[in-house]
Amino acid sequence: MSRAVGRGAAVIEGRPLHPFDAARGLPRRPGTGAASRCQGCGARSVGLCAPLGPAALDDMAAETERVAVAPRTPLFHQGDDASHVYTLAEGAARLTRVLPDGRQAAIGFRLAGDIMGFTPATEHAFGAETLTRATICRVDRRRLDAMFRRHPVLERRFLELCAGELAATQDHVLALGRLTAQERVAHFLLSLAEAQERRGRRGPVFDLPATRTDIAELLGLTLETVSRAVSALRKRGWIKLHGLSAFEITERPSLAALAAGEGGA
Amino acid sequence: MSRAVGRGAAVIEGRPLHPFDAARGLPRRPGTGAASRCQGCGARSVGLCAPLGPAALDDMAAETERVAVAPRTPLFHQGDDASHVYTLAEGAARLTRVLPDGRQAAIGFRLAGDIMGFTPATEHAFGAETLTRATICRVDRRRLDAMFRRHPVLERRFLELCAGELAATQDHVLALGRLTAQERVAHFLLSLAEAQERRGRRGPVFDLPATRTDIAELLGLTLETVSRAVSALRKRGWIKLHGLSAFEITERPSLAALAAGEGGA
């Protein structure tokens, strides 16, 4: 999956060294292997590179660094210089922030094809970390701008992704502002399922790449409340759990109605 | 401010007719008056048109419709065809959604220069309505795309605005997910002040173009809780109210610390 970068050095299990720094200095072999590296990319059809032809893809490959990282690896921290933009080629990640007094919050989950770390500010307002084993591409902001000039279709695509991210974040605002705990959990499970379906996943069983604590931090709840809400949905027969990292939606219409906020009406 | 469109017909006080439909059929006089219409625009330095030269501005003026609208005028509704993009030239507006059971939520406030209604979907997920008397520009999505091709700098600017909106929305997610009622109100007042400062406003007194109910719907609270929080901040001597539509920040560092989430630590 990440052959072009070199295995051992890229896959790091929680060492203090940043994964991209670890890959620094390895032979980049610009231009070579672009086909093998990008052509078979898991995010090829949904991500930033979707509209690119073979030549542009080759150009892109030469400008980006790609690494495979372990679960729970930070990609960048809040306050870091926002000099790069990241795309998630494979796996799941989340954006987080910790408040001065220690409260922890997640502002969103990201799946294959999503972009991370694009901001108008000079530093990252949020940190990002992987939830699962993942493959990450990193581009320098200035190089990306240059790419935009060479391939206008790339800029158009980037704007689309940005708008999609905005829409998802707005949806999340609504959920945090007006939904109850159980509604939020229903909303989360449903949107996670839809995100996986958009990426080609079929069937009523989906991946759940998050612990109760992760979900709680995303939904503005505590892990106990999430656990109770999941149990309640299970007892109603609307969802089923398959181990700790997969779930099944057994009563989709009911779950959707709850997630949309059909309280009593 | 909106002379080119014609006064009487454009300023509507809560009639069922949509403001842009009311302006339909009026003489557009393409090309004329672009200088007077756009040159002195309140959002000229912060909005979408900021990087445009005189010629491009003229082009833009010919492609957009502009109306002045009364406070509390809906611009579009959730579910409407997302065929246009709106920019707020002057005044304040908010994006709202009403849940099936009647719960009302606002996902954001927008001020001069901000864009509204840009979404990857075919319909608007949220409605928009003015809070104050406002001036609105509307562009057809397809015409905007064509403009992007004629003026690449416009697309770059649009992407910047989109990223700014994303950053603001993410910040809002954090507030809703992890801040207490009083912290949220402090956060809101501070970000409203900062938004006005970014637009050139000076001094510790700022506009408050929202009722307690508006603020509550934005912050995921009730109007009573907002009122109590405002009173508490006033009693601490951190803010002062000037009538119903202006407020003063008298202890900015304290307010900022509270808004950032410095609970006990």
Add this chain to the structure above:
DNA sequence: AGCGGCCATTGACCCGAGTCAACGCGACGA
């Protein structure tokens, strides 16, 4: 096979914000 750590679940109690209700005040029209 036995042990220990991590994660999830469940229960009992508490608190911050929601709910319901009364009241004050300024704007506006009769």
Add this chain to the structure above:
DNA sequence: TCGTCGCGTTGACTCGGGTCAATGGCCGCT
């Protein structure tokens, strides 16, 4: 001038979700 209406404020009570704590299952390690 007075009555009314919309908005804001404040109080008393309720309740959803947070907090604290005990228990149990799964998995990897030895």
